[in-house]
Amino acid sequence: MYRGNFEVEDYIVERSALRHADVDGNVISLSEAEGRAPRLELTVSETALHFRSLDETINRFWIRIHADNDEHVWGGGEQMSYFDMRGRRFPLWTSEPGVGRDKTSEITFKSDLKDKAGGDYYNTNYPQPTYISSARYALHVETTAYSVFDFRRKTFHEIETWAVPERIELFAAPNFVELVEALSLRFGRQPELPDWVYKGAIIGLKDGVNSFERLEKMRNAGVQVSGLWCEDWVGLRQTSFGSRLFWDWQANDERYPDLRERIAELNGEGIRFLGYVNPYLCVDGSLFPEAEAAGYFAKDQLGRTAIVDFGEFDCGVVDFTNRQAADWFAEEVIGRRMLDFGLTGWMADFGEYLPIDVELSNGIDAKLMHNAWPTLWAEVNAKAIASRGKTGEALFFMRAGFTGVQKHCPLLWGGDQSVDFSRHDGLVTVMCAALSSGVLGNAYHHSDIGGYTSLFGNVRTPELLMRWAEMAAFTPVMRSHEGNRPRDNIQIDQDPEVLDHFARMTRIYVHLAPYLKTLSKEAAARGLPVQRPLFLHHEHDPKTYAIQDAYLYGSELLVAPVWHAAQEVRSVYLPGGADWVHVWSGVEYTGGEEVTVASPIGCPPVFYRSDAAFAETFKALKGM
Amino acid sequence: MYRGNFEVEDYIVERSALRHADVDGNVISLSEAEGRAPRLELTVSETALHFRSLDETINRFWIRIHADNDEHVWGGGEQMSYFDMRGRRFPLWTSEPGVGRDKTSEITFKSDLKDKAGGDYYNTNYPQPTYISSARYALHVETTAYSVFDFRRKTFHEIETWAVPERIELFAAPNFVELVEALSLRFGRQPELPDWVYKGAIIGLKDGVNSFERLEKMRNAGVQVSGLWCEDWVGLRQTSFGSRLFWDWQANDERYPDLRERIAELNGEGIRFLGYVNPYLCVDGSLFPEAEAAGYFAKDQLGRTAIVDFGEFDCGVVDFTNRQAADWFAEEVIGRRMLDFGLTGWMADFGEYLPIDVELSNGIDAKLMHNAWPTLWAEVNAKAIASRGKTGEALFFMRAGFTGVQKHCPLLWGGDQSVDFSRHDGLVTVMCAALSSGVLGNAYHHSDIGGYTSLFGNVRTPELLMRWAEMAAFTPVMRSHEGNRPRDNIQIDQDPEVLDHFARMTRIYVHLAPYLKTLSKEAAARGLPVQRPLFLHHEHDPKTYAIQDAYLYGSELLVAPVWHAAQEVRSVYLPGGADWVHVWSGVEYTGGEEVTVASPIGCPPVFYRSDAAFAETFKALKGM
Known part of the structure; x- marks a missing residue:
């Protein structure tokens, strides 16, 4: 791992076909040949194949599923490049999604060189070993191990997991709608959208106190607003890479004086305030010593707090496999410092960065917990909200995910697109993300209007910003973002034409709210994505x-x-x-x-x- | 394959450990477990392990060789990037060597995009599954299948072959010199260098009749000359990529009027004339119909002459597994049209391009013949020369190679370096190439002075040309090359300082000739490389x-x-x-x-x- 980007390589020592089966009722023992010791036990239940390893040396598992030549498959979590996964191989491992995500593009080449961050078509913050087949069935692999869905063969799909999976669940239905309903029941459904969201867009600004003035200007221009989202509410840190947020999750009085009062004022005008949080605590923040004293951080091989370098600042990783640590983060950080302070929502960032060499409280190998992390992180957020009775009212949004994130996370966000029209990292990828995550039971998806990542001179055009806004008007949530380099990129409030266009799109969004409300009810009741x-x-x-x-x-x-x-x-x-x-x-x-x-x-x-x-x-x- | 560049991917269905051995004298039968059918038979002789597959489904073979932690290994054919191969993995498959050969370089990135031609550290025209270990042994795998030497593990080397190899030969000696002597005996030794070579440099010009004038100018400037090498002796073809040679191997009267007489004149002045040939015949040449009528070409799946596209012109591949075809090419093309015409040498280009989907006369899978091709090609050239009694006098040079090329090819040339100082494709790689091929019994190595490949605005500097010349003065043969884009790149005769420097280097080369002669005798007698x-x-x-x-x-x-x-x-x-x-x-x-x-x-x-x-x-x- 290098800052959320992974280089994965395997060395196959042996790969043995378990050709021989001894069947005893619904239990099947598999071995290499008759008379040899069984190595894997397979129990068939009504809806799943349950696996048990009889040989502790087994650390890889492959299974082939019959495929038809003209079959289509969809899912794999939130896929950015290919909705129909047939013909390609998809490693499933939560990570940074990549910049450009296309090895033939110059941006990806440069990002790979600079930060190993270029990525490829399969990189995603939210993988999930589940797919729906056009043959009217769905298949889910219950494991958090690194896994691969390989849909390149004509006559079979191959599933690879780097541990014997607990089980493979199978779903069949007469039609796709019922299949999606079944999956959403299996993985958990999200509540209806909060009513406040329907009032307009959530405006993303990270300009300190200027944010309020700029919001006012936008409202005066006719922009319909439901919330103000300031990720810099926690204050900034200056690094050679530019401004970074101060990862000590509480209001920063210097950057946002009297924030509690400002939030109350906004609320009075029907506008909510949203912030930002992630599962790390910087070593120079006020929360770090408290968490460290309590032993809430993941440990290194020597039993010390594992320190992760985020580029000129170090952090501890709160160990969510430690129930006390998770509860502490939910209550002390999200509960007291965010919800009680007045926040109605936030970006719950990261979730993909669990280093694979840390020691965790539950004793499970971090390589097996890595994929589980986004769901644990979602759960911490959801519990904090539930503890204040605000489920369905407070709204956090995540880019990271894995099996089960559906149950806890009320809203996905499509991650960090590049500020362009590129095939594998631009506007179009957001649709693929919404559709693939949607059929796996994530009813609500949205994205950064105008994209996020601006690197190597690649900047937003007014056209891009407008095209993105007019797509967002037809998604469950409209939310703008200034991007990673606000000063180099055009902002909505800097160009009258863009601002006008944006205002109109927010009016269209509000106009469609009654319809969207029925979709939201449908999502909560039946699990159908918007x-x-x-x-x-x-x-x-x-x-x-x-x-x-x-x-x-x-x-x-x-x-x-x-x-x-x-x-x-x-x-x-x-x-x-x-x-x-x-x-x-x-x-x-x-x-x-x-x-x-x-x-x-x-x-x-x-x-x-x-x-x-x-x-x-x-x-x-x-x-x- | 795309124009000599290959994308190789494997899918391991099963990889079974043959753990059980039944020993009967020097024959060992290997199976997965006691009582199971043996799948591989291993016969141990004094110097080799001989393999026989007992199971026709086996199409991959792995073997591990004990390794010490601090062991070094050298060889693998002609390696361009790493002489000591420890710590890396080396696929062994003859191909284009790549442009830039470094995935972090912009030239490689662009070459990959444009022509899939960027390559990597292991790409080489001349692979060979043979290595020397610092543990004072050498190992050779007798197979022409695609193979991989993997030296990344601390406690073992792993050899992978895509067919059960005939045998693994082992060589031991008390010191490295004797080990190299043993390998050179095994693979064949080259004759002494021809006497004419010692007279100076072989000047590469491809400027039609101007070549003679330019040569004269260089001689007048004090350049010591042994030969004039004009690869355009066959004439040109205009394509959208620029001028290409006309692949119909005989003198072109239009580009070189009265060439036979000019050659005689040069010979009178002690200067030899060299040309160019490769194993393809263009469909619009005069030789193609003759070869096709005789059935000398490799066939496609429908039994027709296989046509290979070289970029706006098509060629047939002469099938050297057909004895008649090989003899025809040696006699009619190289014998009559080159040697008898007056050529004393030539670049015997290509050898890496046997398409893997053609049908060959000997009935063997082209995937297995692909690596064998360079040696067959060398043999055709050597036979032609032998037929005229000119072995050790006529000199051809090849970049492609494989096991056994040593026996036939009197001189290697390091292939197509970029015209720069880059780590993986510049001047320095020529040394690595000379050393790695040298320890496997190729006594004579040389390179294009000034490099060859100029792409994407990367052009020669006078400094590069001079640095290359001063290295070449200390190699067995000095030969200049105008490069792939002569007009965009500085030439030796265009800059008085460069010309002066070059002339001095040819004098140094000539001055060292008595010493070089002793090395050449040593090479012929003992197989030690120069x-x-x-x-x-x-x-x-x-x-x-x-x-x-x-x-x-x-x-x-x-x-x-x-x-x-x-x-x-x-x-x-x-x-x-x-x-x-x-x-x-x-x-x-x-x-x-x-x-x-x-x-x-x-x-x-x-x-x-x-x-x-x-x-x-x-x-x-x-x-x-």
Whole structure:
């Protein structure tokens, strides 16, 4: 690991086929040949294959699943590059997602050189060893070990895990909707969105007290606002890389004087205040000594507090496998210093960085706990909120995830896209992320409007910012971000055209709120994601199976954001079995074909079903 | 394969440990466990382990060889990046060597993008599954299958072959010199250098008739010349990539009018003429129809002549596993059209490009013949020369190689370095190439003075050209090359300082000829390479084991070329057990320590043993 980026290499000493099976009821003992000692025991239950290793030297496991030549598979957690995973190999290991994520791009090349941070198509903050097959089944591997889904073969899928998994769970349903419902039941459903969110966008600013003025200016320009999100609420630290947050999770009076009062004022105007937190504590903060004295940190090989270098500052990792440590963080940090202080939400960052060489309180190898960490981190946040009775009201958002994060995390955020239109790290990847995580039971997804990562001279264009905003208007939550280099990149409030466009998009978002509310109820009740792949409601139209740059927003809207620069016209495949009305022109199309529509800035291709319950609401978009 | 660059990927289905051995005399049957069917038979002879597969499903083979923690290993064919291979993994597969050969360099990144041609540290035209260990043994794997030498483990070396090898040969000797002698006997020794070579440099020009004038100008400037090498003797073809040679191996009257007469004139002045040939025939040449009618080409899956695209022109591959085809090429092409025409030598290019999907006359899988190809190609050239009684007189040089090329190829050339000082593709790699191939029995090595590959704006500096020439003066053959883009790169005859320097270096080369002749006799008689690793004569000084940027030239000279830009001073380790005299200053040093000497252009660090038989010759260098 180097700052959340991993280089993974394996050396296969032996890989033995367990060809011989002795069957005793529902227990199957597997060995290399008749007469040889069984090495693996397989118990078949109604919904799963349970595995038990009979040989402690086994540390790798492979299994092949029958595949059809024309089968599609989706899932794997939150995938950024490929929604349909067939034909590729996906390591599943929570990590930084990479910059550029494309070994043929110069940005990735430079990021690899500088920080080993370029990444590749499979890197994600949120992997999950679960997939849905177009053969109408889903498969989940219950393990937190490093694992690989290999969908490159024509006749089988191969699953590899770096430990014998507990079990492989199987789900079958007559249709995709029921399959998604079943998975969301299995992994946990999120509550409905809080009512305050529907009031507009969450404005991300990290400009100290200036943030309030700038927010005011934006509101005056007609921007509908639900919250102000200031990640710098904890104060800053200056490093040679630029300003970093001060990782000691409490309000910083210097950067935000009288913050408690300011929050109350905002609340009075119907605007919530959101902050930032992550599971590390910097050694020079006030919380570190307290946590260290109590033994709450993960340890190094010598039993000392493990220190992780984040670039000119060191931190301890709170050991969430220690119940006391987790409870302390939930109560003392999130509970007292954030919720009680007045925060209604926050970015719960990181979760991907558990070093694999630390010693943990539960005694389990950190290599096995690494993937489990995001879910433990989500749970700490969720418990803190529950302790204040604010579940469904306070809103935190995470980029990291793993199996079970669904149960605790009320909102995913798509991580750190580059501020561009690139295929593997730009705007388009957010859709793939929403769809892949969505079918695994994460109902709510959103992203940094305008992207985040600006490196090597790659900066936002006004066009990008506008295209991103007009996609975000058709997602559960609109939230802006100044990016990693605010001064080098255009901000929403710096350009009248951009600001105007953004204000209009927030009005569209608010206008759609009644519809979104019904989707949110549906998510809470049935586990259906707000953003859905086209095939979810059109599974008899296989042309929809590979589409990842358009989505259904609920069942009634089809959104096909423009994700290329200077694209004034876009082609969109409209699923068969319905008629679709283009919202900006009112033109009606019969589904089952690709249509081309004008897509100037401000008019992303959006269609509604002609038979939509909310047809009048959608029709009114034309005049907005 | 894409134009000689390969992407190799494997999928291990099973890897079984054959733990159980049944011993019957010198025959050992190996199986997975007692009572199970033996899968591999191992016969132990005095010098080898012979393998026989008893299970036709076996298509991979691994074996571990005991290793000491501080062991060094050398060989692997002609390695460009690492002479001591310990700590790294070396796939052994003949291919293009790569451009930049360093995944962190921009040139490699761009070459990978453009042509998949960037390469890596292990890519080489001449791999060979043979190594010498500092534990005073050598090991050779007799197979032409793709193989890998993995020297990354502390306690063992691992050898992987993609077929059960015929045998593993073992060599032991009390010292390194005898080990190298034994290997050279095993793989075949080269004849002495032809006498004409000692007269000076072989001048590479590809400028049509202008070449003769330019040669004259160089001679007038004091350049000592042994040969004129014009690879464009066959004429040119214009493509969008620039000028390419016309691959129909005979003199082109348009580009070189009256060539036969010009060659005779040159010969009269003691200068030989050299050309170029490779094992392909272009479809629009005169030889193609003849070879096709006779069925001399490798076939595709449908039994038709396999056509290989070389970038806007197509070629057939002469099938050297067909005895008639090989004989035809040797007699009709090399014999009649080259030797009989008056050529005394040529670059025998390629050998690495046998496509792995062709059908060959001998019925063996092209994947197994791919590595064998360079040796077959060398044999065709050697036979042609032998048929004219010109062995040891006509001189061809190859970059491609494999086991056994030693027997046929009289001179290696280091392939296509970039025109720079880069660590993995510049001047320094030529030394590594000479040393690694040298200890495996290739006595003669040389390189393109000034490098060859100029891409993406990377061009020669006068300094590079001069540094390269002053290294080449201390190698068996001096040969210049205009490079792949002659017009964009400085040429020797374009700059008075460079020309002067070059002329002086050719005089130094000629001055050393009597010494070189003794080394050549030693090579022919004992198999010792002209360029030798320091440890070959100083094996009790382990500090010499990892040195790859200096070499012994015979046993009496130590050459440490400057391989960085603007390096006016260089440090050199002088082996213990001898006193060394710095040729340019006359200062004497006691071996066993690192010394630092001035190294301005024209004075590369060179030392001679104070007790050298040729001490007077070396002493005289000071005044040259």
